[in-house]
Structures are given as structure tokens and as C-alpha cells.
Amino acid sequence: MTSTNTSAPATRAVSPRALTLPDGMPAAAAWTLSPHALHINHGSFGAVPRVAQEHQNALRAEMDADPVAWFSFLPERIGVVRRELAAFVGASPERSAIVPNASAGASVVYSSLPMSQGAEIVVTDHGYGAVTMGAERMARRRGGRVRTAHVPLGATPQQAHDAVMDACTDKTRLIVIDHITSATARFMPVAAISASARERGIVTLVDGAHVPGLYADPLDGIDCDFWVGNLHKFACAPRGTAVLVANSGLRDELYPLIDSWGSPLAFPERFDTQGTLDLTSYLATPTATGFIADTWGWGGARDYMGALADYAENIVATAFSEQTGQDHRVDVGASTNALRLVRLPDGLARTHPEADALRNRVVSEFNVEAAFTSFGGVGYFRLSTHVYNTAADFEEFVERMVPTLCDWARDAVRSAPDL
Structure with a gap:
């Protein structure tokens, strides 16, 4: 319903002092x-600091100058960066893999997770379209269905939790829930939902696309099975960099979307080997996050x-x-x-x-x-x-x-x- 209330007092707008660089430049x-x-739309595609762009360009030049050496030692370099990025989001490196983006991380879960025939997946009407579409495709493959929980825009955390759990049935095997919703810019109570889901034996996938960089220790207190967050949004990494965190034993079921020579390895090392893909965005990410840490x-x-x-x-x-x-x-x-x-x-x-x-x-x-x-x-x-x-x-x-x-x-x- 459209609000026509004009009586509520407006909060006094206070303009914060703009940030500057050490040399005084904006x-x-x-x-x-x-x-x-x-x-004024950083949240959609992010923006990469110049220093990270320059680092990525130097990495690409290194790759093109000596491709055999580059790809031979790339998995080891990815493993080092993976540990740094896991620390940035407060996750264990043994439970973290790097993926291109949050949708790709969700697709890894959808393609790898064992699901019985007729199983149901619960999403919300705030969900990111591409992630919800992936859930629908997974349900179709299993002869199941997707149930959509309606969460009113102004719902309290408790009301949001109840709406999601009320949508679950004895056939529900997976809940897909946003940490911060894309369309409506609100938190979902992912900690409470994950806890309730675990009590009922339901797997949870948390789409934390917008969270890294916006909040310190975003996984603190959240006992979900899977969590994925983009680093190329508020963490300002080169585009195509995200962290997939798998907290339960189900992580051993996860495989990259592209089979490569790392497939026989355990999780997450199997994600460090991705053939001839340009993974320079992964390697340059600590430069982006480090720039902001060092500057402000x-x-x-x-x-x-x-x-x-x-x-x-x-x-x-x-x-x-x-x-x-x-x-x-x-x-x-x-x-x-x-x-x-x-x-x-x-x-x-x-x-x-x-x-x-x-x-x-x-x-x-x-x-x-x-x-x-x-x-x-x-x-x-x-x-x-x-x-x-x-x-x-x-x-x-x-x-x-x-x-x-x-x-x-x-x-x-x-x-x-x-x-």
C-alpha cells in the first residue's frame, strides 16, 4: 500500500565530511x-580502485608473457589468496573456496548438493532473481517445487523468521535466504533461520552478495551450511571474485561448475585449479581490500x-x-x-x-x-x-x-x- 503520511517528523540531515586521500585529494x-x-550505484557492480586495476593488469601481463609457468604455479598462488580472503570475511580457509560471484556459488550448491526426488526448496519474495531461478531449475530436475515465503517489507526480524519457517513443510530440504536483500536493501535474520532449519534437518544457503566489506565478521553467529559473498561489490575487488563458505560436512559434496584437473582433490583445493581461466581478479583482490584498510x-x-x-x-x-x-x-x-x-x-x-x-x-x-x-x-x-x-x-x-x-x-x- 502506498503511504501518504506527511505528519511524521523528518530527521535532521547532517552532511558527513567527505573522505580524502593522504595527499589531500578527494x-x-x-x-x-x-x-x-x-x-551513486556502487551496490550493483562495484568500482575497483586504480591500484587494484594496475595490479591486475600487471598480473595479466605476467600471464601472457609466460603462460606455462603462470598456469603451472597458479593453483598454489590461488591457495595463498584464498586464505587471505577467508580471513577477510571471518571464515576458515579450509572451509572456503573462491568463485566468480554469488550466483556462481549458489549454482555450485545447486549442482552438487544431493537432493531426493520431490524435495522442496523455500525462497523468499525478496530473493535475487538469478539465485531464485537456479533454485527453480534444481527443483525441476528433482521433480520437486519451490515454495516462496512472503516477507512484508517492514517485517521485524522475528516476523521474517516466522514467515520463512512457516513456508517449510516435511518435504523441505533447502532454504535459500538473502543476508542483505538486493531489491529491498534489508537484513534477513539468517542466524535465527539457520538455527531453526538445523533443528529441522533443513540445509541453508545464505546469499550474502552485498555483505563483504559492509560488515566485519559477517559470519559470526551464523550456523548455516553454505554462505556466499561477493568481494567485487563493497570490498571493491576486481569483478568476478566471491567467497563460498561451506560450514557443514556437505562441503565434501561441492565441486566447481567446470571440471578440471583439480577435481580429485578435496574441498576447497579442487576449486584452486580452474584450467586456463583468467583468475587475475582473485589474485588482485587483497590489493583492493588492503588499499581501503591502509587508507581509511x-x-x-x-x-x-x-x-x-x-x-x-x-x-x-x-x-x-x-x-x-x-x-x-x-x-x-x-x-x-x-x-x-x-x-x-x-x-x-x-x-x-x-x-x-x-x-x-x-x-x-x-x-x-x-x-x-x-x-x-x-x-x-x-x-x-x-x-x-x-x-x-x-x-x-x-x-x-x-x-x-x-x-x-x-x-x-x-x-x-x-x-
């Missing part, structure tokens, strides 16, 4: 992002991202309210650090295809790289922040895009067919 100078575009400290970076998200959410929601007379703030039940939702005016991004079309129109016509999502027939602007962003970025969005989006919404409502 933090954005450490990235190669185009100065001609407004980058991850604690300082997270504090800044959260403070900037507070400010951005406030000014964008207020700007929309001034145009529409409605409340555009969103209660997501359990909010996150650098990802926030602001409700769009009625008529925009009511479906996933409409949200993607809006994103493409905004970037094409205004060179503004922003994220728009849809949930329950309502469209949202999903803002995300990183250390290179400043308050001025979101002030520019307010000035340039809010009036235009309101105009487009009015046009959409006027042109909608009467039902």
Missing part, C-alpha cells in the same frame, strides 16, 4: 570512474558509508515529499549500512522490467548511474554509498533527477489505461 581520485557520470581503515570506511547513507536517504526522500506531498521514506524492518530505499512516485518502476527500463533511461539521458527496484508493485530508488561518494553526489541527484522523475511519474499515471 577519495574519488583513487578510482578511474568517469567524471562525466554521477556514480575498514571501520572508518564503514562509518562514513553509513553516515552518508543516512544523509542521502533523508534529503532524497524529503525532496520527493516536497514534490508529491507524500511520505517517501521506507520502513524495511531491518535496515543496512550503505544500502537504502526511497519510495518513488506512483507510476514508476512497478515491476522489475520497468525498474530496469527506468535505470537505463536515467543513465542514457542524464548520465546518472542509479539503481531502481520494485517490490510488491511499488517502485523504489535504491541508493548506495562508498568512500568515493560525497554528499554533493546525492544533492546533485536531488537537483537534477527528483523533479524529472516526478514529471515522468505523472506522465505514467496519466497514460495508464483505466481498469
Whole structure:
């Protein structure tokens, strides 16, 4: 239901001081992002610091200069980095493998996990589309079905937990749950759900795509069977780098999606050998995470991202309210650090295809790289922040895009067919 409440008091917006490099230059100078575009969507595809790009390019040159030596010793180098990346997310290196992204990690579980005929998989209506599609394909192969738990956007952690567990039956063998949801930018109570699932003998797969970099020790207190998180989002790694953590004995069932000469090895070493794939993104990842650690400290970076998200959410929601007379703030039940939702005016991004079309129109016509999502027939602007962003970025969005989006919404409502 669309909220029209205008009486709730707005929180005073406080603009955080922009981060700088040791030489006094703006933090954005450490990235190669185009100065001609407004980058306020780090959460979708990330952004790689210049120093990590240079390291990856040097690694590629090394690979191309001496490919026999490169690929002969690559598994050993991957193993060293795997240990570093496991430490970054607070996992045991013996239980961690590197995979290209969260969807690939989920696909590893779907392709490797033994499942009986007719078994059911429970997902939520907040789930990432590609991961949910993989669950549906797995269920079809086993002659089973996917059951979707409806979790209201503003559900408390307890309500979200109950909705997921209530969707389980005696045929449920797997729960797939987001740690932070992509479309709705909220936490799910993965620790409580994993604990309840274990009591009932149900396997849990946690999609933590957005978590690494945003939170320290993201696995602390979570007794799930599988967890996968992208390092090329908020941890700023070169794209195509994620960690798959397998905490239960089921890890011995996991194999890479591509069979290679490492297949006879135990988990996770079998994932260190991937033939002739370009794995330079894996090797350059510690350079990216180390750059942020050395420049601002991850604690300082997270504090800044959260403070900037507070400010951005406030000014964008207020700007929309001034145009529409409605409340555009969103209660997501359990909010996150650098990802926030602001409700769009009625008529925009009511479906996933409409949200993607809006994103493409905004970037094409205004060179503004922003994220728009849809949930329950309502469209949202999903803002995300990183250390290179400043308050001025979101002030520019307010000035340039809010009036235009309101105009487009009015046009959409006027042109909608009467039902």
C-alpha cells in the first residue's frame, strides 16, 4: 500500500565530511570512474580502485608473457589468496573456496548438493532473481517445487523468521535466504533461520552478495551450511571474485561448475585449479581490500558509508515529499549500512522490467548511474554509498533527477489505461 503520511517528523540531515586521500585529494581520485557520470550505484557492480586495476593488469601481463609457468604455479598462488580472503570475511580457509560471484556459488550448491526426488526448496519474495531461478531449475530436475515465503517489507526480524519457517513443510530440504536483500536493501535474520532449519534437518544457503566489506565478521553467529559473498561489490575487488563458505560436512559434496584437473582433490583445493581461466581478479583482490584498510581503515570506511547513507536517504526522500506531498521514506524492518530505499512516485518502476527500463533511461539521458527496484508493485530508488561518494553526489541527484522523475511519474499515471 502506498503511504501518504506527511505528519511524521523528518530527521535532521547532517552532511558527513567527505573522505580524502593522504595527499589531500578527494577519495574519488583513487578510482578511474568517469567524471562525466554521477556514480551513486556502487551496490550493483562495484568500482575497483586504480591500484587494484594496475595490479591486475600487471598480473595479466605476467600471464601472457609466460603462460606455462603462470598456469603451472597458479593453483598454489590461488591457495595463498584464498586464505587471505577467508580471513577477510571471518571464515576458515579450509572451509572456503573462491568463485566468480554469488550466483556462481549458489549454482555450485545447486549442482552438487544431493537432493531426493520431490524435495522442496523455500525462497523468499525478496530473493535475487538469478539465485531464485537456479533454485527453480534444481527443483525441476528433482521433480520437486519451490515454495516462496512472503516477507512484508517492514517485517521485524522475528516476523521474517516466522514467515520463512512457516513456508517449510516435511518435504523441505533447502532454504535459500538473502543476508542483505538486493531489491529491498534489508537484513534477513539468517542466524535465527539457520538455527531453526538445523533443528529441522533443513540445509541453508545464505546469499550474502552485498555483505563483504559492509560488515566485519559477517559470519559470526551464523550456523548455516553454505554462505556466499561477493568481494567485487563493497570490498571493491576486481569483478568476478566471491567467497563460498561451506560450514557443514556437505562441503565434501561441492565441486566447481567446470571440471578440471583439480577435481580429485578435496574441498576447497579442487576449486584452486580452474584450467586456463583468467583468475587475475582473485589474485588482485587483497590489493583492493588492503588499499581501503591502509587508507581509511575498514571501520572508518564503514562509518562514513553509513553516515552518508543516512544523509542521502533523508534529503532524497524529503525532496520527493516536497514534490508529491507524500511520505517517501521506507520502513524495511531491518535496515543496512550503505544500502537504502526511497519510495518513488506512483507510476514508476512497478515491476522489475520497468525498474530496469527506468535505470537505463536515467543513465542514457542524464548520465546518472542509479539503481531502481520494485517490490510488491511499488517502485523504489535504491541508493548506495562508498568512500568515493560525497554528499554533493546525492544533492546533485536531488537537483537534477527528483523533479524529472516526478514529471515522468505523472506522465505514467496519466497514460495508464483505466481498469
